[in-house]
Amino acid sequence: MTASPRSVVAVIRNPDRMEFLEALAESSDYDVVVVTSVAGAYSCIKQNSPQLIVLFLEFDDPSGYQLLSSLGIDAELSRIPLITCPIPREVRVPEEIVEELVGYPAPAVRALEKN
Secondary structure: OOOOOEEEEEEOOOHHHOHHHHHHHHHOOEEEEEEOOHHHHHHHHHHHOOOEEEEEEEOOOHHHHHHHHHHHHOOOHHHOOEEEEEEOOOOOOOHHHHHHHHOOOHHHHHHHHHO
């Protein structure tokens, strides 16, 4: 009989920042459940009873810290190891600055980035 994979619930609002989670899923026997909504994270964690929770907290978003607090006061969930990763919100650079830095109009830069 083969052992079932260990589970991890990761709460991350920006799916573009999932390199760590993809590497974890590919290089181990962890079953990674990704939740992209802080509002639905608590019920997902409660339902899955993971062996590990990874919570990516945005500095200026209080909902992540409310989730962290809720996990701490739940007798069952507070026993699950938790990794918090504070991250800044994505910074938007004005198009004029992008053009100045790379020498191309901003729409052309976006087209190059997609290729």
